[in-house]
Structures are given as structure tokens and as C-alpha cells.
Amino acid sequence: MKINILAFGIAREIVGSPLTTAKLIDGLRVQQLKNDLEEQYPKLKQLTSFMIAVNGVYAMPDTVIEPGDEVALIPPVSGG
Amino acid sequence: MKINILAFGIAREIVGSPLTTAKLIDGLRVQQLKNDLEEQYPKLKQLTSFMIAVNGVYAMPDTVIEPGDEVALIPPVSGG
Amino acid sequence: MSELAITYEPIVVQQCIDAVLAPQSGGIDVFIGTVRDATKGKKVLRLEFEAYESMALSELQRIVADVKAKWPVHKIVIHHRTGVLYAGDVAVVIAVSAAHRDAAFEACRYAIDTLKQTVPIWKKEVFEDGEVWVAAHP
Amino acid sequence: MSELAITYEPIVVQQCIDAVLAPQSGGIDVFIGTVRDATKGKKVLRLEFEAYESMALSELQRIVADVKAKWPVHKIVIHHRTGVLYAGDVAVVIAVSAAHRDAAFEACRYAIDTLKQTVPIWKKEVFEDGEVWVAAHP
Helix, strand or coil: CEEEEEECHHHHHHHCCCEEEEECCCCCEHHHHHHHHHHHCHHHHHCCCCEEEECCEECCCCCECCCCCCEEEECCCCCC | CEEEEEECHHHHHHHCCCEEEEECCCCCEHHHHHHHHHHHCHHHHHCCCCEEEECCEECCCCCECCCCCCEEEECCCCCC | CCCEEEECCCCCHHHHHHHHCCCCCCEEEEEEEECCCEECCEEEEEEEEEECHHHHHHHHHHHHHHHHHHCCEEEEEEEEECEEECCCCEEEEEEEEECCHHHHHHHHHHHHHHHHHHCCEEEEEEECCEEEECCCCC | CCCEEEECCCCCHHHHHHHHCCCCCCEEEEEEEECCCEECCEEEEEEEEEECHHHHHHHHHHHHHHHHHHCCEEEEEEEEECEEECCCCEEEEEEEEECCHHHHHHHHHHHHHHHHHHCCEEEEEEECCEEEECCCCC
């Protein structure tokens, strides 16, 4: 399946774009996506933390990504 | 000596005036003034607390009142 | 604007905030004490505040000195109103700026708590059927 | 005015306060996060804030729900600015009203602490010789 991935803050700078489209295998879980992204963009591994949100909610590692989900890369937040 | 005594809040209502002039014996201490006032105005004894300030500062019981001092009756404060 | 005030005029909160803004500050905490329309379920018609003004200012000055000794704050403003106030009116504003929010929150909290214990200001609650000097009796 | 906002427009603190004023309230605590002119002694030229807006709003909504479950507060307003900000600019305002000050202070403190941990907003500090995404690296 093809899926749109949003990226913010330093994650956006690391992946080079605020929005990328990735071809993911069906049934992919959040932890595996995270591992794949860290392999493709090793700088993600240097961050203090790096979360994945699915449909605007912090996702658990075993969450399965479904077609049409909004996936976002969330580097350490620093609002306020 | 004669001395001016300020009274605020409920103490003002109890003594009946924001400013009274009292004739005090020389060398009178704050604790004795407090006792005298409580005898003259028994309602002062019913207050949660009742302090004397001398020259704008909370006075210790053994502070001696000097001629020219500004003495004030301070019932429980409730600002804010 | 002066750091400390006991005033019959309405307090302008924004002016208190502007007075503590500093380029080195990252956090400002502001406490605003307002007049409630009821006490223990009983409708309050108005509050009447009075102050022993000269002593109130010196006690406020003492609070500011304590705050500056205890926390790394940049600026602090405390304005308290006197006279007749109605529900929703602002009775007191305390604004504190600091580099970090910890100091701002703790200093502001200390300032209002201490003000309520030590500063010679009194309020009378006026109800439909009588009036009460707040905290006067056990 | 809306309770929660992520906005490119300057935040008007007085409007946030007016929005939480309630006749049954006795205390309002307001936290104002401002842009510091320096970090660890290094001059900051500007800050650039960005947000994942839809998720930020839902995380703020979660904070409001938590606050209302934990403390008897009347109203709460949280506005956060995005875009380019300079020293002294207001980045965030949190205003909380309650019958008594304990709840207002504690709820306001909880809200800003939680916002900084969970709400997807990011800031980049721009210095004369470079730029840093705050908190990004250990």
C-alpha cells in the first residue's frame, strides 16, 4: 500500500520534505516503520526521542498501519 | 502621654472610630495596651486574632510605646 | 508604573503584565484575584475593601524582598484595589517574570499566600441580609 | 473566543483572561511563555515555531479534559503561537479560573508542564552562528 507520511521539526529536515509518500507492505506495524525509517535516515537515531503518530494520536509500537492512515514523524516536542 | 490610635476593619467598627486619642501611661508595653483595649472593648476578644502595629510594623508584646508613635489595631487581615 | 500599589482605581491587568515583561524572561505567572458572586452558596452583593495603606505598602515591599531572596525572578508587580467591588471585579493582581517558569509560579504563589496572611487589607462581604468582615471571627 | 488555538496571529493576553473570567470565580492563574533573548548566555536572534496543528489541538483538548477531571476549575484557555517570534514576544498563554486559587495554580502549572511534554509543537532557536531545534538531541 502507498501511504502519506508527514514530518515535522528536525524530522522534516532529516527526511528532506514535510510530506513523503512511501510504499509500505500490508500489515506493517509502527515499530517496523520506525526501524525502516531509522535505517533509511540514520540521523533519526540521534534524536532524544522519535515517535510515530497515526491519525493524530501517539501510536503504540504494535499498531498496524492501515491504508488511508495519516502517519506523522514526531521528533522531541518543544512548545511553550 | 497622649497617643493617636488607628483602627481598621472590624476593629474600627468595635471601637467606633478610625482614630482615637488615648491617654497612656509612660512606658506602656504593647501587651498591656492590648489587655486594656480588650477590657474596654470586650468584642475585640472574640476576634480570630488581634494584633497591634507600631509605626507600620507588627509589634512584639514587650515593645514599649513611645510618644509620637503611630499605633494601629489590626484585626485578622483578609486581602486578596 | 509602580511595582506596588494600593489603589481605588480599577487595576489594568495588561499594564501589570507589560511592567514585568523583560527580554531575558521566558515565563510570567500572573495571579488575578476576582470578586466571587457567592460565598458558601450565599449571594454576595458587593465587597468593601479597606487598607492601612502605608503599612500595606511596607508589607508588600517585604514580600517582594523575600521573593527576590528566594527565587531568581526578574520583576514583580503587586497591585491591590480598595473601595467597593462587585462580582467579577479584579481585587488583586500579582505578576512575576523569571527566566524559567518554576521560579515564576512558585514566587507568585508565595506572594499571594503571604499577602493574604500579612498585608493589612480587610474585606467586608455584603449580603442581602447582612454583612461580614471576612476571617474576623473563628 | 475559542478555548484552544494554534495561531500565527499575536496572542492578546487580555482576551484570554476575559474569556476565563466568571462571576463564580475567585482566582485566575495565567501563565505567559515569552521568547528569551538568550539561551545559556548565547544571543537568540529569533525563534521559529511550527505545529502539527490538528494533533496539537487534540492533545490540548486532552489536557483540558485531564485538568477538568483533576481540579474544580471553571474555565481554561490555551493559545499557542506559531511562526517567527522575537525576544519579548508571547509564545503561549494559559489562563485558568476557579473558585479558589489552589485549583487555578495547580491546573495552570499542570497544563504548561504537560503541553511541553506532549503537544506536537517545535521551536528552532536561531543564533548568529547557527540554529538548533530545541530538545532534539540529548
